[in-house]
């Protein structure tokens with residue numbers, strides 16, 4: 001099975017001779033929740049599904065990696081997205097005023113981050 005990145009708008013696939021790395025969703029529940037929120041994914045996604053998911057290295061900054069450059073720091077979460085809406089969502093999320101309705105893409109609060 002070809003490993004692909006689950007980030008919306010990213011079509012990276014695992015290839016031989018590629019610098020792109022693929023990271024698993026963290027197993028620790030707090031860290032896992034932070035990733036799923038940043039990725040705008042359902043926090044109730046079953047573990048079996050999560051185990052198959054990979055996020056590629058293009059969504060992390062250099063400072064998310066340990067000194068070896070291949071391993072993510074425990075507190076690292078994906079922060080770089082090509083898709084503008086995903087980046088806007090993350091921005092709202094980081095400012096702690098994102099809409100709690102993760103799944104409703106039509107929700108007026110979705111991009112503005114207003115919580116009623």
Ligand SMILES: [Zn+2]
Nearest residue numbers: 005007010056
């Ligand atoms: Zn990716």
